[in-house]
Amino acid sequence: MKSEGAKPTYFSRFVLLALCLFLTVKALEGPVRYALVSADIEWAIYVPTFLLMLVVLLRGLLVMHTWRISRVMLIVTLALLGASGLGMVLIGNPAQVLFGIYVWVPFLFGAALAQEIVPHLRRLYCFFVLLWLVSVAGVFLNYFFDWPWAGFVYKVSGISIEGTRKWSTFGIERLAGFARASFEAAIIIFILSLLLLIYGKNRWTKPAVWLIGGGAIVLTTTKGIMAAYLAVTLLLLVRPWTPAFILRAAPFVVAIVVMAFPLYSWTQDISLILKNEVDCLLLASFEDRLTYTWPAANELVFQHGAGPVGRGVGGIGAAQDRFEKTLYNPADNLFVYLFGIAGYLAVILMLLIAYRVSRFAGGRQGEATFFYLLGMGILIYGLTTNVVESAYMGMFLGIVVRSASYFGTAAVPSRLGVD
Template sequence: MITTLPFIASETSARRQWLAFHVSTLMVWSAISLIVIETFSGALRYYLDLAHLAPLMYVPKVLCAVMFTYELMRVKVSRTFWMCMLALVASSVLAMLHGAALNNVGFSLFMYSPLLFGMACGVHLEHRKRLLAWVIGLCLLASILGVLLDRYSVVPWKGYSYTLGDTELSGNTAWTSGDTDRLAGFARQSTMAAMLMATLALYLSAYTRSWFKLAVLFAATLAAIYMTTNKSTAAALFFTLLLLPILRMPWVCRAMFILVVGIGLALPLVSLGVDFDPHKTTGASVLASFYDRLVNTWPSTVSMLTEQGLDWTLFGAGFGMVGSSVALFPVLGAPLPSVCDNTAVYLWAAFGLAGIVLYLAVLPLAAGLLAKRASPTAVAYLTITFCTVLVSWTTDVLELSVCNLFLGLAVSHVLLRKAMPTHPSLADQRAVDRDHYREPFKAL
C-alpha cells in the first residue's frame, strides 16, 4: 500500500495541473467574451431578442463574477483587500437603509464584476497576451467598420429598445446632437463605442513598433471617434497620444497624472463657485454639453446629496444607490440622478469621502505602472488609465464594462503575483513562456 502513494500523489498533482490550465484558459475566454459582447452590444441585443436568446448577453459578466469568486477561494489575498470588501458590504447596507433593495446592490455588483475580475484574475491574462491582442485588434476593426456602416446605411438595430420588468431600456440609442447623428456602430451608444475604440487602440499601440502603423492605427481610430461626435473621448485620446513621447520622463508623467486627476476633482467645485451663462448650454456650440454639466448636472447632483444631511455628505448614498442600478430598479424617493457625468462626483455620491480616496487611488496606480514602463503591457495599461481619467471628467466611466475590465487589469499588473498557475506539460509551459516574453502583436 505504501508503494502506491507516489502514484496517487502524481495523479493528484496531474489533476491539479489540468484544472489550473483549464481554469486559466476559461478566465482568458471570459475576458474575450466580455470585449466581444461589448463591441457588438447594440446589434447583438437586437438579434438575440429576435431569437429569444437575450439572456446570453449577460453570460460574460456572470463568468467574470464566477471567476472572481473562484480566484478568491484559491489564492491568498491581502488583509487590505478583505477590508475593502468589508467596506463594500457596509456601503451596501447603508444603501438599503436609504431605501435601496437587494436588486440595486446585486445589479451594481453585476455591473462592476469586470473590474473585480480584472483585479483578481488579470494575472492569468498575462500568459495569453498574444491571443488577447488579436481579439482586440479584430474588435477594433469591427467597431470602426460598424461606425462606417451606421453612417452610410440604415442598420436595423438603431434606436432599438426592450423592456426588462416594468422598465424600458435602450438596446441601441438613436441620439442626435443638433442636426448631427451620434453614431454608435454595433455598440449600444456613441459614448460606449468611442471609449471602446480608444481603449482598444491604446492597448494595441503599446505593442506596435512601427511609427507608420501607429499613425494608421490612431488616424483610423480618431476618425471613427470623430464620427461618433463624442468630443470628450476624441480629446482624451489626442492628449493621451501626447503622453507617449514623454514616457521616459517619469516625473513629467507623474505631474501629468496629478494634473488630470486634480482637474477632475476641481471641475465640480468650479461649477459650484462660478456663475456660468445658462444660454451657453443650448445651441450647436462644441462646448454646449460641457456647459450643461457646469450649469445643471454637477451643481444639482451636489445639492441633492448635501440636502440629505451630513451623513450622506460624509458616507454617500451607498453602493447601489447611484448609476444604472437606480435607473433599472427605481428607488422610491431616491434623491440622486442615475447619471452624474463626472466620475469623481459619481464616487462621492456613492461612497462619500471614501469615494474621493478611490478616485485619488489612480495616482499610486499610475506610479506603479510607470515603475514597470519597460514592459509593453504596463505602457498599454498606463495610457489606457490616463485616457480613462481624462474621459472621467465628463463621463461616469465606471458604468462602461470595458473601462472597468482594463482598470482592473492595470491594478492586477501592478500587484502581479510571482506564483503563476502550473500547466500540465513542459510543452504547454514553454508556449506560455514564449507568449509571455515575446511581443504579443508582433505581426503589426
C-alpha cells in the same frame, strides 16, 4: 505576476475565454441584443457578465483556500461590502443595490483576475485585431447606412430598456456602429487602438491603426474620448523625453482637475458663455454638467443619502435609472460617481487611482507603457463620465489598478497574488 511566455493554466484559459466572450458581446451589443430580443431570449445578453461573476467567485474561493489576498483586492472588497451595506440601509431596495453591484462586475473581474490576463495579452493580439477591425468598420459603415437595431426599446418585467441609443447633437448623428451607444463605440475603439499600437510589431501599421481609430472616434462625436485620444497622442510623442517625476505627477494633476470642477460647481453658480454654434457643439454638454448634473448629484447625496458618507452602491447612476427614476443622476464624472457611493472617501479613492497609474511612469516595457497611457486616458475621460459603468473602461480600470503592483517603478515581484 506570471511570465509572459508561460503556458496558460486551465484556470487562465477559462478566464481568457470569459474575457473574450464579454468583450466580443459588448463590441457587437447592438445587433446581438436586437437578435436576442427578436428571438425572445433577451435574458441571454447577461450571460457573459454572469460568467465574469462566476470567475470572480472562483477566484474568491481560491483565495479563501490559500488565504493569500492582495492588499488592493482586500481594500476593494471591504469598500464594496461597506458601500453595499450602506445602500441597503439608505435605499431600502435590495434589487437596486444588487444591480449596483452588477454594474461593478467588469471592474471586479479586471482587478481580481489581472494576474491571469496581463501575461497573455500578447497571445490575444489577433483577437484584438479582429475586434478592432469589426468595431471600426461598424462605425464607418454606420456613416452610410442606418442599422435596423438603432434606437430600439424593449421591456423586461414591465420595465422599458433601451436596446441601443440613437441620438444626435445639434443635428449631427452620433454613430454607434455595432456597439450599444456611440460613446461605447468610442471607448472600445480607443482602448483597442491603444492596445494594438503598443503591442503591435509592424512600425508602419501601428500608426495607421492609431490614426484610423482616431477617425472612427471622431465620427462617434464623443468629445470626452476625443480629448483622451489627443492627450494620449501627445504623451506618446513626449514621453521618451519627459522626466520621470513629471510623468508620475501627471495622473495626480488630472485627478485633481477631475475633482475640482464638480467641487467648484457645488459652491458656485456657473454659466459658460456660448457665443456660437461651435461653442455649443464643444461645450454645451459640459455646461449642462456644471450647471445641473453635478450640483444635482450633490443635492442627491445630502438630501436623500447620508451626506459625507454617500448613498452606497446603487445610489447613483444606472441602478437609479432602473429603480429610482425620479431621483436618477448619471454622475457624468468619476469623482462624482464615487462620491455618490462613498461620500468624501471618493477623494482618497481618486488619489489612490492616480497613485496606481503613476506607478507605471517609470516602466519602459510594453505593458507599463500601455497601462500608463490607458490609465491617463481613463482619468481624463473621467472628467465627463463615471467610467465604471462602461463595460470596457470599467474592466480595464480594474486591470490598471491591480497591475500597478507588477509593472512600473517597482520590480516585478516573483510571488503571486500578494502586493
